[in-house]
Amino acid sequence: MSSGEPQNFAFSPRRAPYASDPAKSRGRRVPERASPTRTEFQRDRDRVLHSAAFRRLAHKTQVFIPHEGDHYRTRLTHSIEVGQIARAISRALGLDDDLAEALALAHDLGHTPFGHTGEEVLDALMRPYGGFDHNAQALRIVTKLEHRYAAFDGLNLTWETLEGLVKHNGPMLTNEGLPIARYAERGLPIVLREYDAENDLRLDTFASAEAQAAAIADDIAYNAHDTDDGLRAELFDVSDIEVDFLRDLGSEIREHYPELDRPRLIHELVRRVITRFIEDVIAESRGRLAKSGVMSADDVRALPHAVIGFGGAAEQVDKQMKRFLFQHMYRHPHINRIRVLAADVVGDLFAALFEQPERMPEEWGQAAARIPTQDEARRARLVCDYIAGMTDRYALAEHARFFDVTPDLR
Numbered sequence: 001m002s003s004g005e006p007q008n009f010a011f012s013p014r015r016a017p018y019a020s021d022p023a024k025s026r027g028r029r030v031p032e033r034a035s036p037t038r039t040e041f042q043r044d045r046d047r048v049l050h051s052a053a054f055r056r057l058a059h060k061t062q063v064f065i066p067h068e069g070d071h072y073r074t075r076l077t078h079s080i081e082v083g084q085i086a087r088a089i090s091r092a093l094g095l096d097d098d099l100a101e102a103l104a105l106a107h108d109l110g111h112t113p114f115g116h117t118g119e120e121v122l123d124a125l126m127r128p129y130g131g132f133d134h135n136a137q138a139l140r141i142v143t144k145l146e147h148r149y150a151a152f153d154g155l156n157l158t159w160e161t162l163e164g165l166v167k168h169n170g171p172m173l174t175n176e177g178l179p180i181a182r183y184a185e186r187g188l189p190i191v192l193r194e195y196d197a198e199n200d201l202r203l204d205t206f207a208s209a210e211a212q213a214a215a216i217a218d219d220i221a222y223n224a225h226d227t228d229d230g231l232r233a234e235l236f237d238v239s240d241i242e243v244d245f246l247r248d249l250g251s252e253i254r255e256h257y258p259e260l261d262r263p264r265l266i267h268e269l270v271r272r273v274i275t276r277f278i279e280d281v282i283a284e285s286r287g288r289l290a291k292s293g294v295m296s297a298d299d300v301r302a303l304p305h306a307v308i309g310f311g312g313a314a315e316q317v318d319k320q321m322k323r324f325l326f327q328h329m330y331r332h333p334h335i336n337r338i339r340v341l342a343a344d345v346v347g348d349l350f351a352a353l354f355e356q357p358e359r360m361p362e363e364w365g366q367a368a369a370r371i372p373t374q375d376e377a378r379r380a381r382l383v384c385d386y387i388a389g390m391t392d393r394y395a396l397a398e399h400a401r402f403f404d405v406t407p408d409l410r
Helices: 040-049 054-057 076-094 097-106 117-126 136-146 159-167 190-197 209-232 244-256 262-292 297-302 313-330 335-356 362-369 376-388 392-402
Strands: none
Touching: 040 159, 040 209, 040 244, 054 076, 054 136, 054 262, 054 392, 076 097, 076 209, 076 262, 097 159, 097 209, 117 335, 117 376, 136 159, 136 190, 136 376, 159 209, 159 297, 209 262, 244 262, 244 376, 335 392, 362 376
């Protein structure tokens, strides 16, 4: 992965044959009249943008608790940044950038308050009832939990958007129907199994190139902005970074701007990280697409490998950055202390509401009242849906409503 002068990538002047075509979409579960002003994928993107779940991402943790500072990323700012990167990659490759953006904006809708800590707690508590998975929860939100439209629950998104939302990280089943990757041990989440039985998402294939672009954009955004946030929070310094690629970029910046102040040095470093990764993905993916000979979106799905990805050197840099950030940021003592306290908040809320679901807001309490007392699985899933949708600050406010002492997550 070169740290030299950026290449000049010309953008594709038209949609490539392997791009997803909104005019040939497999459609929506509930048929709707076509829009005279927007494509089907543009409508999907807009529905995600206007959803309540998307707005709530503004107050959900990325790595830092939002009230620690106004300049750290939240799930909302992260999703917007992923959308920008996914569009850049898609446009250069002649893909449908509206679909890629829709998937980028929707990919974190299922995240809980307090980031992965909240997910881990809910998964443990829901283990007797089918577990919890943020990817499956995103599908549940866009197919069931959003209540905005008179004619249907959810957002009634196209098949291509639902497929990409679920499979953007790759196939979930073997050709024989066995769970793979992180689902191999426990099987597919029950939410995915139930929905796939009603609307086959072809879980044994890769998703579209646009979904793959959104997935790798997520990796690029994580690496760049978590480095940014970690440096600004002074969890580590530029001189501490044990990744040669980043060290080389830092030297390159200092060579051209020897008097640059620290804040702008960080900005320049992060900007160059994003640029180099995007350029690498475009170059590598162009080569894969040409070599594969794909001529349709279904040809992309039928391949045994992804067509969007890093080159070999960039893939190693990606792994090195993830290892560094895990050791120096995600498991930093300050972050670990907050994780422990946040886990207590989520666990306390689940226990309280499982025993007294009528204490949830009216709409949720009424839904709980319709569940037979002996049906613990449905009650647990309802409570889980309610807590998973909370923002960090709302979870803390609810905890303060139920308990005398609420942790200070700072």
